[in-house]
Every structure is written in structure tokens, then in C-alpha cells.
Amino acid sequence: MSETFTFKKITEDGHARRGEITMPRGKVRTPAFMPVGTAGSVKAMYMEQVEELGADIILGNTYHLMLRPGAERIARLGGLHVFARWPKPILTDSGGFQVMSLAGLRKLTEKGVTFQSHIDGARYELTPERSIEIQCLLDSDIQMQLDQCVALPASFKEMEKAMELSLRWAERCKTAFGNQPGKAMFGIVQGGDNASLRERSANALKDLDLKGYSIGGLAVGEPQNVMMDMLDVTCSILPEDKPRYLMGVGTPDDILKSVAHGVDMFDCVMPTRAGRHGLAFTRFGKINLRNAKHAEDPRPLDPQSPCPAARDYSRAYLHHLVKAGEPLAGMVITWNNLAFYQQLMQGIRDAIEAHRYADFVAEVTEEWNRGDRAD
Template sequence: KLRKITEDGVTFKSHIDGRKFNLTPERSMEIQHLLGSTITMAFDECTPFPATEQQARESMQMSMRWAKRSKDAFVEREGYALYGIQQGSVFENLRRESSEKLTELDLPGHSVGGLAVGEGQQIMFDTLDFCVDMLPANKPRYLMGVGKPSDLVGAVMRGIDQLDCVLPTRSGRNAQAFTHHGTLNLKNGRHRDDDRPLDNQCGCPACTKYSRAYLHHLIKSGEMLGAMLLTWHNLAYYQDLMRGMREAISEGRMDAFARDFQAGQEGGDIDPVPIIED
């Protein structure tokens, strides 16, 4: 209700005071230039899910026209790049058409867009199975807005090079921690008297300097330090996970890495410390 999309771009109203703003491919390139974005994203519409094939086609084709305008407006300079965004929802023929249009633009990198918008992990993986290889293999391939640790491993297994997501920080602010043994909720009373580290395989300050019991206490008390420490841990865990995959790829053991990761996640958290009542 707040926005209107036309061929020219998007007009939207501020949710604060109702003022109107107009965003076009050209203005988007200008804003990202002013921000100093080392990777500038082409202006596109993120096709919602579910969408009919016709809706996805019209959205994708408009995004491809916007991609051409984005390239024309992008200021080339050393150390900065413009990425195209492949669209087409879950339809293989539309993803292929989008990839062909982007390849013609000869951009330095490409993104897979329109996923992680509610379709579920299996459908996302099924789409990645056919759409990633449509993009040039000699240029970075970036999956936008993904995701949980299992999403990252599955995406890399399917040829994705780069990912981004708010999940590590958002989850940290909401008492969730990602670990080698799965996802933990630090609000859970099982952690109340547990003096062990959050993750015994992690070297971040949250794991080496504080116990689960203390982190649980911070969360239950509403102390901001709890959210800060869990965010710190989640970012460290994600960095370790990506570093591990890079090493596994270079050593030719990515399949084994994925199996070990899955086994660790399915094995569940370490057993809780029994609470002894007085």
C-alpha cells in the first residue's frame, strides 16, 4: 500500500510522515555511489513467493531492463563493481532468460535473487540446483539474504560463492545462538546453572569468558550485554563456518565437510547439567 511500481521505478510513501519518494535505477546507482558501496547492486524487483509464471516473467523482464539502466548509470572505478541480480522465481525457463540477459551485460558478478522469501529450504535448494550454473562460473555468484547455517552449507555445495543475511545479529538480539551442536535458546531454563561454555568449539569471548548460566542470566534480566555477546558469538560462528568451507574446498573435501556439519547439527546439544535442588 505504500509503494507503486512502474517502468520508471518505484514511488513510495514514508511510513513516518507520508512524504513521497521516487527511486529509479539511476537514483539507486547514485545513492550507492555516495555510500561508497564496493559492491553495488542493480536495481530490481524482488519477486514475491508464491507468484504465477506470468507474474514472475513480467517482474523478471522489468528487472532486466532496470539492470541495463543500472549499468548505464554506474560509475566505473577501480575497486568497485556492479552485480546483476538473476530473477525468475522458481521457474527454470525464466531463470535461464534472466541469466542470458545478465550475461549480455558482461557484469563483474551476479546474484541470485528472489529466494529466501518464504518458499522454504527445499524449494530454495531445488531452484539453486538449476539456476546457479546458468551464471558464469568465472565470476562471483552471490545468494542474497541467506540464511541459517544449513542454508549456507547447502548453497555453497551448489556453487554459491558469497552470501549475506541479518540472521546472526537478529538472532543474537533474540537470545538465539548458532553452535556446532545446533541452535540454542538462551531463555531456556536448562541453562540456568550450566557453567559450561556456549560452544566448546568456539574461541569467541562469549564462549571463552562467560558461562551459559551467565548468558542466560543476562538474557532473563534484559541486560543488553546478553544480546551483544550472543551477536558476537553468532558472527564468529558464521565466520568460522565460512572459513571451514573455504579450506574444505581448497583441499577437495567439501562433501566430507558437509556430512560432518550435518551430523553435528543433527546430534543435538550437549547434555544439560542436572539441577540439584537443596
């Protein structure tokens, strides 16, 4: 395995890109979906299951891990890979999004952000340098710059101020990251729903010559067409030979459309969160297993799925588990959901390689719309 961090674009179909990221801990086939392991655990899943489903990389979160159990403790215990028993690459979010969402519990300055823990009220300071230090202690393979993300809608002045602060923090993060062979730090494009701000942010980050680029501040309440417009602007500027990561996205439809705009990496809590609330993703559409009509339905979620969660458990049994509040409900449905997401990504990669991506999107969308076969 390579001792350096590299990205290779294998082929493309329109703007959709099939590529591969190579790192010392393994390869990431792109487009890729990263299951979210916020606190060092992909909720309701064993790490062996996550790996067996085809995930090449998972996500951890600086904010949650710095609060509990603490980055220094994880470092003493061998780093996040050893601690969580995940041998493949890990990407860590900087913690910025979580801190910014604390509203009244935090104070933002040029230096960084001070905030109160949502766990015990203790005060912390998160600066660009400290964010990178924590991510290095966790020993993650891809690290995110600290940025300021604003909720939409927002005024131009608010979006511009946050974007410019994020750029200054990106420079400080790059300096703090230094030269770490085999690892990468990604900058984060901000600018809200304003094309000119997105252009300024993308161009300035491009000038920093980072190993990869994230697109942040989207999927925060704006319409899907606005998100796609911002991707058009941003992806047209970002380098062709660097990976592009759309943060916090998202729905299967968002992923299909974003890939068509040139995005390579995704993460979202949706498949795991939905699983814990009785909502299953299938190739026929979403199935709400809380609904009473499933109480006597002997069919599995998908008899043709290679995943046992989709193939071997009846809808009636899953409905029973959900209604009874059994922990097994969240485990099995999450297992199904992450399998669906990884199967979708494999289908996307295969379709791009076959230069039939538009046909694949049409076929998948048509099958989803056959609601009578699902819910």
C-alpha cells in the same frame, strides 16, 4: 592492493568454489558471509569486533541509508567507510527488496518506484539511476541493480513481469554505473520458482557482461529443495569467472548446500537478529538461552571456541542477561553468532581447498544433530 575489481577461482571441489575477490579496499575470500550492517551498523557489534572475527566485507542498505541520515550527508562526511569506521569493502543492496515489501505504501512504474518512508511518511522516488547514484554517494565497492522481487508463491505472469522489468532496470543501472575502476555492479537474477524464467534472466544478465551476479527472490518462503533447484539452473548458466551472490541466505544449512551448488557470497540478518532474541548458534546446534534449563548451567556455549563470547560466559549468565532484558545479552550472543558464521565459512574454504567438502558437510551436520550436547 589491486586498483581493479577481479575474481579468481583458486580451486573447486565438485561445484563448490574456493575463490578470491580483489578490490582496492581489500580482498574477499570466498565463499564469504557478509554481516549485515543495514543502517551503517552491524547491530550490537563494534566494527573492530566484526573485523577481528574474520569478515572481509559487510553489507549496507540503500533504502535505510537514503532515509536516514541521507546519502548526500554521508557523502559530505567522507562516505560510508569513513562514517561507519569500516576500512574494508562494503556491498550495498539497492533498496529494492525493502521498497517492494512496503506494499500499500509504494507505487511501481516502468520508471521506478515511489514510496512513503516508514519513518515519517515522506515521499521518495527510487529509480535505477537514483539507486546507483545513492550507492555511489555512499562510496560502496559492490553495488546492486534495482530490481523487483516478488513474494512466493506467485503466478507465472507475476514472476515473468517482475523478471522482465528487473532486466530492463539492470540495463539502466549498468549505464548509470558507467566505468568505476576498482568497483563493481552486480545484476540480480529473478524468476521466482520457475526454471524457465530463471534461465531467461540469467542468460540476459550474462549478455550484459557484468562484474558479478546476484541471485535474488529466494529464501522468501519456498521449500529448501525448490531453492536448490533454482540454484542448479542459475549457476549452470552464470559465468565461471564471475562471483555469484545468493541474497538474503541464510541458515547454516542453506549456506552449506548452496556452496555445493556453486555460490560464492552470502548475507543474512539471522545471526544478529537471533542474537538479540537470545538464540545462539554453535557447532553443537542452536541454543535458546531463554529456556529455563539454562538458569543453573555453568558451561560456556563452546569451551573450545576461540571467541570469548562462546568460551568465557556461562549459559547461566547469558540466560540471566536475556531474562533481565540486559543489552549485554544481545551483544555477547551476537558476537558468538557472527564468530560461528565466520568460523563456518573458514571451515568451508579449507574443506574445498583440501577437496573434502562433502566429508566436511557430513561432519558438521552430524555434530549439529547431537542435540543433547547443545540445547
